[in-house]
Amino acid sequence: MGVQLNSGSAAGHESLESMSLEPLMTRDYERDPAIVYERLRQAHGPVAPVDLLGVPVWLVLGYEESLRVLRDDHVWPKGLENWRARREGRLPADWPLAPSLDVNHVLIQGGEGYRGLKVAWDTALRPFQDPRHPVAKQLKAKITRDADELITLFSQGGRTGWADLSAQFSRPLPLMVASHLLGFPGSQHDDALMDMWRVLDAGPDAGPALERLLATLSELGASKMKEPGDDFPSYLLAAHPGLSVEELSRELMMLLGMTSDHVGILISNTVVEVITGSLPPSASLSAGLIRETMNRVVMQKPPLINFVPRFPVTDMKLGDYTIAAGDPVWVSVGAAHADPEFAAKVCPESTISTRAHLSWGAGPRQCPARELAGGAASIGVSRLFERLSGLELSLPVDQLPWRSSPFMRGLRSLPVRYTLSDAAALPVPAGLAVPAGADSAPADEATVRPRSSLWRYLAGLVRGR
Template sequence: MDPQIHTHESTPASRPLASMTAETLLTRDFDSRPALVYERLRGKYGAVAPVDLLGVPVWLVLGYAEVLEVLRNDRGIWSKNPDDWPAFGKGEVPADWPLRPTYASRGVSYSEGREHAEFREMWSAALRPFQDRSQPQARLLEEEVRRYADELLSLLAESGQSGWADLSAQYVRPLMLMVCNRLIGFGVGTEEALMDMWRVTDAGPDAPEATARLAAMLTEVIVAKRQQPGDDLTSAMLAARADLPVEQLAAEIGMLLGVVGDLTGSLICNTIVEVIVGNTAARASLAGGMVRETVNRAAMANPANNNLTLRFATADTVLGGTVIMAGDPVMLSVAAAHADPRFAQALDPSSVHSSRAHLAWGAGPHQCPGDELATTLVTIAVERLFERMAGLELALPADQLPWRASPIMRGLRALPVRFRLREFPPQAPVPATGDEPRAEAEGPAAGTVSRSTLSRLVRALLRQRS
């Protein structure tokens, strides 16, 4: 059914959200085939559907134009501040709601107005050295990530030039752990922090405990960096906002861990899958050496951040023909928006260059401040992998891949493949240009990871693989 024919002038969608029978969102079908769930909801309700999100009713926005309208917020009626969600403030959201810890902090993700602008300024200042490629720190970071990737791929060759591997456990996760360690400066505990971030975004029953552990670990890092700053993002954030309480800064760095360690890692896996299973546009761009475009194509076809965190209407409004009452929560479905026929049918699938109109990093005032850094990390990881591979295929049928059960993240628990490696000569050291920052002789920000450290990490991840 074409969603454009839905007017909703006399449908139940014009009733208050609390009085509606919400559709259960998180089902087995959603875990394995979310696209079918989105299309069923679109056929029944149109661009906006009432859904039950782990016991809390929310509006799920499925239309591309409607998602973009909320993200841009040109009329100023969509807020990410939980203070604009009366049910949350009145205690009507259950205390044990798995996603509740996500909304307990403010920061750049859950603030508006001047407060939000100040957080954005902090993030822009702290991120610029690492994601602006004109900066020496950004160039050095890229070289370090390439080296990490090459060393991890060389570990695969230790058992032969061909074989079986779980690319999630043996390549993507350890690579992102190394990047998180380099940027945040954990020293120890990076793996545990990332696992807890997974538990938070998967919204399982252990999410509150994981949130507390994560906050404690990040607090330790911040205290250490205040005493001895380094060439890392945590130190840069402290320099940008020395007045920020430790607890708030820990929440901000936790968001970075989610973007780099979880969202970016998931997009790497999703991009690999899109190429292997035969996404024509993704393969064409990769074959043409346009790896960044390959990433854009994968983000369009299978975004890792499939549903964004909640927004709240600050006034009664109409969205996609549906009446949204003031205080109602809405969740924006990036994956459903990309599949909206009104948007998808206008794309040219034969074009090597996409419109780059994907919403994987959001849009508008709350667009991810680290989108450039994250895209660069995904591009490097994908580029190094496919440069090294002479053959790569899934070890399971595509419809049997083990996806995580998460309302926010579309990520794999494992990516089993059969591979064949090319001969790969050792990389020559990158000549110094004289303007790179000096790496610390010791510590997590040094940017050097020994083969033994990588080997231990990969083997530990393999033991924990589920």
């Protein structure tokens, strides 16, 4: 059940549905969301009514207003059961965001059931996020090895060359990290990761890919119930034994989706910041300052630009409007960071940036995997600049292609020219190399990495460039 709502409309105030709404997802938004945020801010102040793919919602643009909503989970709770229009059957049946929001996992769920699930998540993630824990140390070694393998794969052409770091490094690396967390048996994980990739791209094959992925995750969850291991599904089940296979698969879907897209975008954006920033790479990456560099990056270009909605339990004044109980309120991280009253306090040239960014949320509902995601991105960026002594953009920074969705914003591609350094990589399995006859079967299948769909795809990028 949802929380008790005290009213259905803000008495004496114009209802959200009756307002003249500007569409959020426009060509301007695709090109540069900041243009849209500033236009809305000028017209409405720190909170604006907008049309989100055919559904009226409130978009929070102000930094202080965003903090107010994020920090008070009692007045501004999550939980789709609190959405008045949804409860009354007024959402379009074909609303594009419905499938992603209806997966009722830990980041969307509200009500009393959330608290026990959040505790279980924190417990299950602790071995991976505590740097002193043996499991965290093993994971760090695996991420470093995976990063080295990807770099070795795209740089096979020689000491210098060209690569799309988004497709060949930033996107596959966090998917590989997620496969370690989930504890997939054998080579099953690569096919699941490719399906996750298709789902994130939201192309014509996203629907079938999502069905296959959920089936795979359900199968994985059922196997962990029978034979637990040193992995996230097993730890989550131990901390929350009452989870069903379906419930567990939803949580695994969240971990896989959020970890892969968020971390991948963070890696790419940090690489661009280091290459184009006023500080040399040594200043941005030395003395443990890579996390501070990432803080600057998420301040300017957060991967997650809009959070999932919240719903006030009673009519609430926010900005220049009164928000009716049960109205959907979307906090825009990208807009909050661009709030002039907040942005003026941030010095973009400083090596020690503010940690006041909202990329992981704020208050009691902060992302439970933020340390894990930040650590994985940090390893990926570090290995790139250790293995590559020269790294330059192949396009002017203002011509890099971006992809925007209601939730995420990242680069479609990151074309670079590179020069290999003399830094040594970890040993790479023989099957990783892409010889002239790469499609032929290797001589000894037992000694090489299985030619899964993920590795065939990455190898094809090398052959086709």
